Amino acid sequence: MRVIGLETSCDETGVAVYDGERGLLAHGLYSQVGLHEDYGGVVPELASRDHVRKTLPLAKQVLREAGLSPGDIDGVAYTAGPGLVGALLVGAALGRALAWALGVPAVAVHHMEGHLLAPMLEDDPPDFPFVALLVSGGHTQLVRVDGVGRYTLLGDTLDDAAGEAFDKTAKLLGLGYPGGPALAQLAEQGIPSRFHFPRPMVNRPGLDFSFSGLKTYALTTLHAQGSDDQTRADIARAFEEAVVETLVIKCRRALVHTGLGRLVVAGGVSANRHLREGLRDMAMEEGAKTYYPRLEFCTDNGAMIAYAGYQRLCMGQAQSLSFSAWPRWSLTQSVPGSV
Numbered sequence: 266m267r268v269i270g271l272e273t274s275c276d277e278t279g280v281a282v283y284d285g286e287r288g289l290l291a292h293g294l295y296s297q298v299g300l301h302e303d304y305g306g307v308v309p310e311l312a313s314r315d316h317v318r319k320t321l322p323l324a325k326q327v328l329r330e331a332g333l334s335p336g337d338i339d340g341v342a343y344t345a346g347p348g349l350v351g352a353l354l355v356g357a358a359l360g361r362a363l364a365w366a367l368g369v370p371a372v373a374v375h376h377m378e379g380h381l382l383a384p385m386l387e388d389d390p391p392d393f394p395f396v397a398l399l400v401s402g403g404h405t406q407l408v409r410v411d412g413v414g415r416y417t418l419l420g421d422t423l424d425d426a427a428g429e430a431f432d433k434t435a436k437l438l439g440l441g442y443p444g445g446p447a448l449a450q451l452a453e454q455g456i457p458s459r460f461h462f463p464r465p466m467v468n469r470p471g472l473d474f475s476f477s478g479l480k481t482y483a484l485t486t487l488h489a490q491g492s493d494d495q496t497r498a499d500i501a502r503a504f505e506e507a508v509v510e511t512l513v514i515k516c517r518r519a520l521v522h523t524g525l526g527r528l529v530v531a532g533g534v535s536a537n538r539h540l541r542e543g544l545r546d547m548a549m550e551e552g553a554k555t556y557y558p559r560l561e562f563c564t565d566n567g568a569m570i571a572y573a574g575y576q577r578l579c580m581g582q583a584q585s586l587s588f589s590a591w592p593r594w595s596l597t598q599s600v601p602g603s604v
Contacts, residue, residue, distance in 0.1 A: 267333070268340040268578060269324065269363075270571025273316040273356030274348030274376045275402075276300075276307045279567030280320070280327045282338070283575050289386055291331035292568045294561075295319045302442045306432070313351035320359055327567070338367055340583075342574020345373035345600070346591030347403065353590035361588040370583035372574045373600050377404055379569035380531040381596075382413070383558035386572055391527045391556045396519045399596075400512065400540075401532030402428035402445070405474045407519045408596065410529070413576045416597050419519055420472025427508050428534045430476035434483045434504050438497050448501050449537055455502025456495070460486060462507035467514045472522070474515065479507055505539060513543040517551060526553045536563040 267290070272279035281292035297315050301307050328335065343360030346353055357373070364371035381397050384390055394411045396419070405427045407420040425433065428445055435444025440451065462482050465475045483504050490496045516528060528548060534540065535557055548555045562568055582600065 266339045266575060266578065267337060268342050268571050268575040269328070269338050270374070270567045270569075270574050271320060271324070271341070271343040271356040271360045272376075272379070272565055272567045272570045273320060273352050274344045274346070275352060275565060276312050277565045278316055278319045278323055279565055279570065280323045281567035281571040282327055282331045282333065283568070283571035285575060285579070289568055289571070290333070291327045292566065292571075293323050293327045293330070294566055295323055298443060305436060305442050307349070309349045309351055312349055313355055316352050316355040320355060324363075335363075335367060338369060340364070340369050340574065340578045341367070341371045342374050342570050342577070343371065344376050344379065344570050345589070346376065346594035348376055348590075348592060350590055350592040353592065357588045357590050361584065361586070365586065370578060371588075372577045372582055373584050373588070374570050374573045374577065375594060375596055375600075376565075377406070377596050379573045381408065381410065381529065382573050382576065383531050383562045383569040384529050384556040386562065386568060387556070387559065389556070391529055394525055395527035395529050395556070396516070396523055396525050397529040397531065398512065398516055398535075399532050400427050400530070400534040402426060402432060404532065405476070405512075406596070407472050407515060409523055409525075413580065418595075418597055419522070420474065420515060422474040422476065424475050424477040425480065427474070427476055427512065428532070430480050430508065431534065433480045434501075437480070437484050437487060438501060439492075445534065449505060449539075451498050452501040452505040455498040455500070457502055457506070459499040460503035462503045464507055464511045464514065467511055472515050472519055474511065476508065479504060505537075509537070509540045509543050512540060513547050516544060517547050520551050520553050526551075527556065528553055529556045531558055531563065533564045536560050
């Protein structure tokens with residue numbers, strides 16, 4: 266079965282083709298960073314319009330690179346949520362229309378399920394069951410994964426996700442968009458011991474997260490210490506260390522709580538070097554193994570949607586002729602409108 270996947274949940278247009286026998290055949294990505302950087306963040310209406318312009322041409326390009334024609338496609342997968350509703354509707358409308366025109370099934374994919382399953386595209390994929398840390402601009406979750414569609418939420422963020430806190434703190438420090446990578450780069454120049462930020466919610470039981478207080482702490486420190494270049498770098502370093510250590514502590518708890526020895530880390534923040542180092546060291550101490558998607562698949566991409574869609578279609582799931590998008594959609598809830 267060959268499945269084309271469309272990802273349009275936010276500010277990146279991703280398309281890929283996955284073959285059940287040959288694996289990933291081709292993928293393409295168009296980033297809207299240049300479109301949104303003047304505004305310091307994603308403008309939803311501009312994002313939606315750019316997806317309208319880019320998705321179909323990118324799909325044609327990916328099919329050419331895969332050496333396929335539209336008639337060679339056996340199924341269509343599209344991100345239906347969570348995300349920006351206008352952006353999601355572009356991919357949902359195009360995906361459902363393409364499937365109808367080709368006479369093949371279409372399946373709506375949960376964006377975070379795509380991230381969760383992205384390491385399955387690598388040469389050494391994890392076996393089920395495992396613990397997954399999903400850490401991105403909109404989500405910070407710990408999930409027990411017993412199989413495709415068999416998810417148990419262990420912990421969630423109570424306010425800002427880790428990636429969102431990175432972006433907001435970057436903006437406070439006067440950094441450009443996207444803020445997370447810029448803050449991580451600035452943190453490399455910081456003095457580790459100058460500031461110590463709190464590790465939120467690590468002194469209470471449970472696996473939930475809270476990062477909004479770190480943003481406030483960074484702002485207070487900036488106002489108290491001034492905004493010279495070294496101070497800004499030191500604040501970035503302290504902030505990053507606090508987020509990383511908090512995530513490491515909660516991942517250790519999740520592994521101990523579940524008794525599992527495999528940890529999948531996915532989502533945009535999973536590309537952070539210090540987070541990877543911290544989780545690597547923790548996993549070695551716990552006798553566990555960590556799994557990541559390749560760096561280009563840490564951020565939003567079509568390959569993860571094509572793969573997740575392939576798995577769902579193999580399970581017999583498909584959407585009716587109607588389509589929708591769900592800007593808020595729990596990973597543990599079934600797809601509305603399935604047939």
